[in-house]
Amino acid sequence: MTLQHLDTPPIPLSRDSAPGGSLLRRGAAVARHGLSRYGLLAGFLVLWQVASTMGWVSPAVLPPLDKIAAALWNGIASGALVDDIAISLQRSGIAFAGAVVLGIPLGLLMGQIPAVERALDPILQLFRQTSALALYPVFILLLGLGETSKVFVIFWATLFPVLLATIGGVKEVDGKLIEMARTYGASRLAVFRRVILPASVPSIFVGLRLSATTALLLLIAAEMIGANKGLGFQVMNAQYNFQIPLMFAAIFLLAALGLAANFVLVSLQNRLCRWAAPAR
Amino acid sequence: MGIHQSLLRGEVRVRGLSKSYSLNRNALSVLRDLDLDVNGGEILAIVGPSGCGKTTLLRILAGLETPDRGKVLIDGRPVAGVGRERAVIFQEPRLLPWLTVLDNVAFGLEVRGIPAAEGRERARHYLRLVGLARFEAAWPRQLSGGMAQRVGIARALTVRPGILLLDEPFGALDAMTKMTMQEELARIWREERVTMILVTHDLEEAIFLADRVLVLSKDSTDPARLIDVDLARPRDRSEPGFVAMRRRLMAEFGLH
Ligand SMILES: Nc1ncnc2c1ncn2[C@@H]1O[C@H](COP(=O)(O)OP(=O)(O)OP(=O)(O)O)[C@@H](O)[C@H]1O
Numbered sequence: 128m129t130l131q132h133l134d135t136p137p138i139p140l141s142r143d144s145a146p147g148g149s150l151l152r153r154g155a156a157v158a159r160h161g162l163s164r165y166g167l168l169a170g171f172l173v174l175w176q177v178a179s180t181m182g183w184v185s186p187a188v189l190p191p192l193d194k195i196a197a198a199l200w201n202g203i204a205s206g207a208l209v210d211d212i213a214i215s216l217q218r219s220g221i222a223f224a225g226a227v228v229l230g231i232p233l234g235l236l237m238g239q240i241p242a243v244e245r246a247l248d249p250i251l252q253l254f255r256q257t258s259a260l261a262l263y264p265v266f267i268l269l270l271g272l273g274e275t276s277k278v279f280v281i282f283w284a285t286l287f288p289v290l291l292a293t294i295g296g297v298k299e300v301d302g303k304l305i306e307m308a309r310t311y312g313a314s315r316l317a318v319f320r321r322v323i324l325p326a327s328v329p330s331i332f333v334g335l336r337l338s339a340t341t342a343l344l345l346l347i348a349a350e351m352i353g354a355n356k357g358l359g360f361q362v363m364n365a366q367y368n369f370q371i372p373l374m375f376a377a378i379f380l381l382a383a384l385g386l387a388a389n390f391v392l393v394s395l396q397n398r399l400c401r402w403a404a405p406a407r
Numbered sequence: 408m409g410i411h412q413s414l415l416r417g418e419v420r421v422r423g424l425s426k427s428y429s430l431n432r433n434a435l436s437v438l439r440d441l442d443l444d445v446n447g448g449e450i451l452a453i454v455g456p457s458g459c460g461k462t463t464l465l466r467i468l469a470g471l472e473t474p475d476r477g478k479v480l481i482d483g484r485p486v487a488g489v490g491r492e493r494a495v496i497f498q499e500p501r502l503l504p505w506l507t508v509l510d511n512v513a514f515g516l517e518v519r520g521i522p523a524a525e526g527r528e529r530a531r532h533y534l535r536l537v538g539l540a541r542f543e544a545a546w547p548r549q550l551s552g553g554m555a556q557r558v559g560i561a562r563a564l565t566v567r568p569g570i571l572l573l574d575e576p577f578g579a580l581d582a583m584t585k586m587t588m589q590e591e592l593a594r595i596w597r598e599e600r601v602t603m604i605l606v607t608h609d610l611e612e613a614i615f616l617a618d619r620v621l622v623l624s625k626d627s628t629d630p631a632r633l634i635d636v637d638l639a640r641p642r643d644r645s646e647p648g649f650v651a652m653r654r655r656l657m658a659e660f661g662l663h
Pocket residue numbers: 428429430435437455456457458459460461462463464608
């Protein structure tokens with residue numbers, strides 16, 4: 128008996144090739160999958176539209192979806208909303224990039240070197256537990272009412288999820304794998320590059336996704352408090368002026384932004400972590 | 408490689424080795440004044456009751472643990488830390504999930520600075536040896552337990568160690584896979600003639616593979632005993648000599 132016969136399936140790792148005849152069946156399966164996944168969402172939107180047009184709810188509060196779509200289209204075509212989108216993307220983008228550029232290296236360092244973590248942990252805990260919004264007035268006093276304080280408050284809140292996830296990822300690396308690498312004579316740098324870094328990537332991405340959500344949350348809050356441009360400002364402003372369809376258009380844009388950020392991060396993660404089961 | 412050279416390669420001497428751990432602030436003596444000689448190209452099995460220090464001894468030989476007293480010499484040179492002439496096969500495969508099977512096997516060469524193309528070529532050779540040539544592009548998560556362990560064995564062989572240290576390498580495998588792997592290991596040993604030090608709790612495995620068996624006892628003050636396994640290779644588990652050897656080893660454990 129040789130080893131091959133023991134547990135080797137006849138054709139390893141072949142992609143299942145569907146014959147042409149089953150195309151219809153595949154289509155039906157896709158439709159069924161789509162229905163089970165998005166059916167409830169579609170039902171919700173239909174209910175909204177019907178409830179609003181039939182007057183079950185006040186259309187002044189919940190306008191029908193076609194009015195919202197029209198407001199969205201007008202806002203984009205006239206360029207009014209485009210400016211808001213651009214400035215919002217810029218604020219959250221810069222803050223998120225800053226959080227990534229600082230959070231990941233700092234997290235790797237803190238996860239690797241216990242002395243650094245011990246020294247930094249108390250102050251980071253204090254900062255983290257103090258709500259960023261409570262500190263916003265402080266940032267305004269320090270940095271002025273302009274872009275800097277807005278970007279900074281978003282950056283502040285966005286930093287912690289990615290930083291903590293990176294530290295956690297590094298600390299959770301299987302010590303047995305590190306030991307294995309050491310027995311082959313891997314240097315500290317090689318262990319870091321070939322074992323610790325790749326092992327931390329999935330948790331870093333968990334942190335990135337949390338950070339992206341936080342960035343949008345703080346973006347809206349900061350724009351509602353002290354801005355005259357941006358999607359968050361537009362939500363408040365439209366409500367003041369009783370342009371309810373426009374308000375919902377801005378809300379939908381914010382939701383779309385969040386979904387897009389998540390989609391980009393998940394795709395990136397799946398590309399970087401082809402070795403793991405796909406993330407969703 | 409001449410016979411003389413291959414005899415010298417992978418010779419292990421242990422002198423006066425002692426190791427204790429502190430357990431609830433009491434010293435727990437695990438190994439005491441252990442002497443041991445392992446010839447180059449020999450297979451030595453280490454058996455003994457759970458907790459008697461088999462893994463501790465192997466980890467000291469690997470350079471992953473430092474002894475309190477005594478020394479380990481390999482080909483005459485004292486051991487300090489891990490070394491390139493030794494490779495360890497752990498109870499778990501310890502594959503890197505983010506590397507393909509082939510890159511896992513080549514990992515040891517890669518961290519030693521061998522060019523990637525050359526490393527992969529050598530890795531392919533040993534992947535063939537363990538019967539997994541067709542899985543070189545697979546990810547570790549796509550392997551069964553036995554296949555993963557074979558990849559770990561190929562990875563250790565690829566660095567061409569003089570000494571292979573194995574800690575219950577087949578402990579987690581089912582009986583069938585285990586027997587095949589033991590035969591495979593015996594075949595690899597015939598081809599490569601590396602020194603093997605094998606920790607096992609399976610007496611049959613010890614007799615099937617080893618030239619000598621080191622029996623450690625639970626009480627570290629009892630001296631360790633060495634038993635020769637004078638059976639012709641390849642060995643047959645049902646042969647009378649094999650069965651008698653097994654009975655004798657079981658008696659050593661006080662099981663009869
Ligand atoms: N890091 C450690 N700290 C404290 N005690 C330890 C440590 N490692 C091992 N020991 C103790 O040393 C003794 C021997 O452990 P070891 O792992 O060598 O046993 P073993 O012979 O391999 O047992 P098994 O067959 O169960 O694997 C045990 O009593 C264990 O509690």
